[in-house]
Amino acid sequence: MGQQDLFGGPSPAPDPGDFPARSDWLRRELNRHAHAYYVLDQPTIPDAEYDLLFRELQQLEEAHPELQTPDSPTGRVGGAPLPEFAQVRHDVPMLSINNGFADDDIRAFDRRVREGLESLHDIDYACELKFDGLAINLRYVDGVLQQAATRGDGSTGEDVTANIRTVRSIPLRLQTATPPALIDVRGEVLMFKADFARLNQRQRDAGQKEFANPRNAAAGSLRQLDPRITAQRSLRFFAYGIGRLDGAPLPASHSALLEWYRALGVPVCAERSVVRGADGLLAFFADVGVRRPGLPYDIDGVVYKVDRIDQQRTLGFVSRAPRFALAHKFPAEEATTTVQDIVVQIGRTGAVTPVARLAPVSVGGVTVTNATLHNEDEVRRKDIRIGDSVIVRRAGDVIPEVVANVPERRPADAREFVMPVACPVCGSPIVRPEEEAVARCSGGWLQCAAQRKGGLLHFVSRRAMDIEGLGEQLVDQLVERGLVATPADFYKLGLVTLAELDRMAQKSAQNVLAALQQSKATTLARFIYALGIRHVGESTAKSLAGHFGKLDALLAASEEQMLEVDDIGPVVARSILGFLADPLNRELIEQLRAAGIHWEESEPGPRVTHLAGKTFVLTGTLPTLRRDEAQAMIEAAGGKVAGSVSKKTSYVVAGEEAGSKLAKAEELGVPVVDEAGLMKLLESPE
DNA sequence: AGGCCTCGAGTTCC
DNA sequence: CTCGAGGCCT
Numbered sequence: 040m041g042q043q044d045l046f047g048g049p050s051p052a053p054d055p056g057d058f059p060a061r062s063d064w065l066r067r068e069l070n071r072h073a074h075a076y077y078v079l080d081q082p083t084i085p086d087a088e089y090d091l092l093f094r095e096l097q098q099l100e101e102a103h104p105e106l107q108t109p110d111s112p113t114g115r116v117g118g119a120p121l122p123e124f125a126q127v128r129h130d131v132p133m134l135s136i137n138n139g140f141a142d143d144d145i146r147a148f149d150r151r152v153r154e155g156l157e158s159l160h161d162i163d164y165a166c167e168l169k170f171d172g173l174a175i176n177l178r179y180v181d182g183v184l185q186q187a188a189t190r191g192d193g194s195t196g197e198d199v200t201a202n203i204r205t206v207r208s209i210p211l212r213l214q215t216a217t218p219p220a221l222i223d224v225r226g227e228v229l230m231f232k233a234d235f236a237r238l239n240q241r242q243r244d245a246g247q248k249e250f251a252n253p254r255n256a257a258a259g260s261l262r263q264l265d266p267r268i269t270a271q272r273s274l275r276f277f278a279y280g281i282g283r284l285d286g287a288p289l290p291a292s293h294s295a296l297l298e299w300y301r302a303l304g305v306p307v308c309a310e311r312s313v314v315r316g317a318d319g320l321l322a323f324f325a326d327v328g329v330r331r332p333g334l335p336y337d338i339d340g341v342v343y344k345v346d347r348i349d350q351q352r353t354l355g356f357v358s359r360a361p362r363f364a365l366a367h368k369f370p371a372e373e374a375t376t377t378v379q380d381i382v383v384q385i386g387r388t389g390a391v392t393p394v395a396r397l398a399p400v401s402v403g404g405v406t407v408t409n410a411t412l413h414n415e416d417e418v419r420r421k422d423i424r425i426g427d428s429v430i431v432r433r434a435g436d437v438i439p440e441v442v443a444n445v446p447e448r449r450p451a452d453a454r455e456f457v458m459p460v461a462c463p464v465c466g467s468p469i470v471r472p473e474e475e476a477v478a479r480c481s482g483g484w485l486q487c488a489a490q491r492k493g494g495l496l497h498f499v500s501r502r503a504m505d506i507e508g509l510g511e512q513l514v515d516q517l518v519e520r521g522l523v524a525t526p527a528d529f530y531k532l533g534l535v536t537l538a539e540l541d542r543m544a545q546k547s548a549q550n551v552l553a554a555l556q557q558s559k560a561t562t563l564a565r566f567i568y569a570l571g572i573r574h575v576g577e578s579t580a581k582s583l584a585g586h587f588g589k590l591d592a593l594l595a596a597s598e599e600q601m602l603e604v605d606d607i608g609p610v611v612a613r614s615i616l617g618f619l620a621d622p623l624n625r626e627l628i629e630q631l632r633a634a635g636i637h638w639e640e641s642e643p644g645p646r647v648t649h650l651a652g653k654t655f656v657l658t659g660t661l662p663t664l665r666r667d668e669a670q671a672m673i674e675a676a677g678g679k680v681a682g683s684v685s686k687k688t689s690y691v692v693a694g695e696e697a698g699s700k701l702a703k704a705e706e707l708g709v710p711v712v713d714e715a716g717l718m719k720l721l722e723s724p725e
Numbered sequence: 726a727g728g729c730c731t732c733g734a735g736t737t738c739c
Numbered sequence: 740c741t742c743g744a745g746g747c748c749t
Contacts, residue, residue, distance in 0.1 A: 386735060394736085411736050413742060438737055438740055476743060477734095574745080576733045606732080608746050685730060 058099060062106045065096040069112040073207050110183050110211040124197035124262075127188035131282040133174060133225065134193060134356070136342060136366045142321060145343075148365045149317035152345060155354045155362060161316030163346040165293040166323040167279055168310050169366050171254045171337040172229030173261060175199070176282055177209065182218025184211045189261070202261050203228070205270035214304035223282030224305055230257040231335045234273035249420075251430055251443035252373070253337050277308040279342070292346045310334070313346055324367050331369075333702045340368035373432045374407075375445065376400035378425055381412065381456045385464050387493025388573060389479040393418055393456060395429070395441055402433050410439040414476045418456045422446075426453035464489040492518050494571050498526040502577055503569035504558045508551040516540050526569070527630035529555060559635045563590060566638060570628070572618045574611045581674070582606055583615075589640045594619060594628070650678035650720065654687060658701055659694035661714045669717065676721050684709060692717050 050067065053060040072089055093112065100107045107113075139145055152162055174190035187203035189196040203209060206228065213222075230238070235253040242249050250256035260272035278300045281289070290296045297307045314323050320343050327341050345351050345363040354362040380396040393412040400407055410431060412418050421443060423429060428448035429441050458478055462469055467482030480487050484494060495514050499506040509529070517523040522536060532555070537548035568580035575583070586604045587593040601612035618624050655673050657666055657680060664672075669692065670680045684691055684703040691704035691711045704711050712720065 384735085388734070390735070392735060405738060407737075409737065411741090413735085417742085433737090433740095440736095440741080574733070578732060606746065610745060681731070683731080687730070 058103055059106060062096060062099045062103070065092055065099070066108065066111055068092055069096065070110075070210070070212070073112060112211065124199060126195055127176075127186065127191075127198045128195050129176060129188065129193070129223075129282065131223065132194045133176060133190045133196070133282070135360055136364045137360045138340075138366045138368050140368055140370065145320050145324075145365070145367055146317045148343070149320065152354065152363065156345075156350055161319075162350070163292075163313055163315055164320055165297075165313050165344045165346040166311060166320065167342045167344075168308055168327065168334075168338045169340040169342045169368070170227040170229045170277060170308075171252075171339045172227040172257050173254075175203065175226060175228050175276070177203065177224040177226070177278075179213055179218065179222050179224065181220060182213040182215060184209070197262075199261055201266040202263060202269040205266055205272075206274045206276055208306045209276050210304040214302070218287075218303075219284060220286030222284050222287070224278050224300065225280035225282055226276055226278035226305075228257055228261060228274050228276050229253065229336055230260070230272070230274055232337065233335060234275075238272060252432075255443075275336075276306055278305045279307075289348060291348055293344050293348065293351075294346055296348075320367070328369070338369075340366055342366050372402065373430055373442065374400045374402045375428055375430055376407075378423060378427050378429055378441075381418070381423075381425055383459060383463060385462060385480050385487065385489035385493070387490055387497050387571060389482065389487065389490050391458070391462075391469055391478040391480060393458075395423065397429075397431065400431060402431055402439065405433075407431055407433070407439040410441045412441060412456075415456075415458050415471070415478060416476055424449070424453040424455050426450045462487060462489070488518055491524065495523065495526060495529075497571045498569045499529070499558075503565055504561060505565070506551075506558045507554045508547065509554070512542070513540065513551070525627055525630070527627055527634060530559075530631075530634035530636075559637060561636060561638050563588075563638045563640065566590070566631075566636065567593070570618070570624075572615055574614045579606060579611065588642050590628075590632075594625075650676040653678045653689040655680050655717075656682070656684050656688050656691045656700055656704070657694075658691060661692070661694040661717075664714060669714075672721055673717075690717075690720065 050064065053064050055061055069089070069092055072092075096111070097113050100111065100113055137148075139148060149162065153159075156162070176188045176190070176196065177184060178186040178188075184200075184204065186198060187200045187209075188198055191197060204211065230253040232253060235250070235256050238256055239249045250259060256272070257274055260269050260274055263269045263272075278297070281296060290299050294311075294313050297311065301307050310327070312323060314320060323343075324341055327338075331338065343365050345354065351361070351363040356362060377398045378395050379398055381393050382396060384392045384394055386392060393415065395410045395412055397408055397410060412421075412423065421441065423441060423444050426449070428445040430443050430445065432440050432442045458469065458471075460469055461467065462480035462482055465480065465482040465487035467480055467486050469478050470481050471478035480490065482490065484490055492511075492514055495518065496511060498504055499509040499514070504526075506529070514523070517528075517532075517540075520540075522532070523529060532552070534545075534548055534552060537543060537551060538545050540548075562584065564577075564581045564584035567575065567583055568577050582605050583593060587596065598612050598616060601607055601615060602609070607615075650673065655678055657669055661669060673680055678689075681688065684700050684707065686707050686709070688704070688707075688709045691700060691709050693701045693704075693711050693713060701711065703709075
């Protein structure tokens with residue numbers, strides 16, 4: 040029997056009545072399709088058809104247990120729960136690799152290698168990704184998967200064969216007619232980001248605990264006592280090393296070993312290359328760093344290995360790590376620290392947000408001391424208490440986030456967070472409406488200085504009235520000293536008053552006054568947005584301004600007229616009407632108009648333009664246009680600019696260093712244009 | 726009624 | 740960026 044018969048193309052189906060031949064054929068077919076799907080990423084038949092074949096084999100094997108074989112794909116769904124995991128001693132220990140972070144560490148590694156080999160030439164290195172998963176040893180005896188074990192302490196691990204058999208990309212039989220007598224394939228079991236997101240969604244829906252990250256999810260799934268659960272967890276595997284090998288010659292290089300694995304049907308990650316010298320290593324690292332956000336799995340760095348096996352042998356080992364390999368790691372994006380306190384912040388709408396005060400810790404290159412906990416439910420769900428050790432991450436590489444607590448390190452005196460009953464700023468009761476996630480201070484603008492400050496900061500912010508120089512510091516002082524209570528008060532400030540404030544020299548005071556003066560020329564949309572009406576953000580403000588055209592038309596609008604505006608439903612309409620019904624707000628609007636704030640009023644109704652109905656998403660840095668400029672041009676042509684890509688997106692405009700949005704666009708088949716393409720669209724339809 | 730999609734609001738650090 | 744929630748489509 041040649042390789043073609045074993046795993047290659049399809050073969051004619053035997054008569055369903057011929058059980059031995061039929062089950063044999065079914066096994067071959069299922070293995071072939073699974074390999075195409077999971078390893079080659081080229082599905083050969085629809086899922087439903089696969090399931091049909093699968094169930095036929097399952098029934099056949101149930102009725103005729105003597106037909107069952109160890110490499111049957113039905114073994115993947117998992118048998119009865121295991122009592123516990125048996126210990127497995129590794130014939131060849133599974134070592135760890137030394138780490139480097141800085142360029143100098145990498146150059147030093149290359150120098151040590153060249154000295155060790157007494158080589159005057161540049162060395163060839165095999166470069167791979169360092170996956171954030173679990174190291175596993177797969178033992179194949181005569182080509183059949185015999186045993187799978189975790190790394191454990193390196194010399195002894197746990198037998199996870201039953202669970203590993205459920206990982207569909209791992210071949211149960213090697214794709215060769217002449218397998219080695221025994222081979223220990225080493226690699227990493229991991230969970231892709233998308234599978235992780237789906238798993239956590241399922242956990243959430245089932246009211247079960249979510250996993251902190253794909254690595255934990257993979258580890259938890261592999262350590263399931265019940266393989267049937269593991270079978271539902273979409274784990275993946277990539278091979279990158281070898282342990283014991285009997286009955287076959289070892290390839291001459293690491294890259295050749297990986298090619299061999301591929302030929303055997305063992306999944307190997309495609310993101311790898313052989314480079315020359317230290318400069319080659321650093322170039323590989325830089326390239327992977329750029330593409331990292333778009334990769335479907337988490338990595339914590341890359342791994343370099345001297346490619347030639349004979350050179351690896353010459354270099355040998357120092358204590359427990361090979362001298363021929365180095366892991367080049369990214370700065371940690373996750374770190375562990377302790378929660379020193381949980382305090383609350385009051386936002387401009389009165390929203391009470393719990394914030395964790397953390398012992399300072401470096402995450403992804405910056406020191407983090409605060410992290411939002413979003414709301415009360417989130418604190419409960421993640422079960423975070425004061426005194427806990429927690430894992431902190433920078434979500435999307437920017438905003439710190441508490442991922443999970445470390446339960447085994449919880450001190451006995453850890454305290455639970457209690458939502459205060461009164462606002463820490465104004466003392467008004469804190470209320471949380473039924474069915475809502477956020478608690479709010481009931482004090483409102485008049486009672487609560489925190490809400491007043493928040494509202495004033497919103498008014499001066501860049502996307503609203505855009506008053507430069509009026510930051511948190513200054514607004515704070517103005518409110519504390521009673522100089523400013525409403526946005527209209529800003530325009531009554533004089534030079535002398537301003538110059539008396541702390542850290543405010545005459546020059547800065549003049550700048551602030553100039554900025555205030557400049558801000559008076561604005562747009563209706565900005566003005567509406569600046570008012571800070573609940574549920575009316577930038578987008579809704581633009582819709583309102585476009586629909587009504589004139590402020591007085593908006594002020595006079597009935598609920599029915601409001602509901603005619605795009606994207607405005609009963610909740611938003613009532614919020615606007617409620618705001619306008621308050622005499623204090625009416626007076627504010629009049630005072631602002633009297634202060635000289637003005638804009639160009641237009642005729643009501645939508646101006647029909649050629650990009651009407653088209654939605655754009657901007658990503659990356661465009662060569663000449665700034666983001667807001669591009670947005671303004673698209674909107675002037677009647678198009679909309681959204682924040683995230685969906686199948687309703689008409690175009691994605693991609694610039695330099697476009698990230699996940701570009702990947703998403705390609706996934707959904709949304710057309711992608713560059714700046715030049717955008718300009719063309721702006722000039723003429725299609 | 727349920728599911729998708731968007732929008733609003735809050736947030737961190739330098 | 741993330742979560743929650745409003746709006747709208749099916």
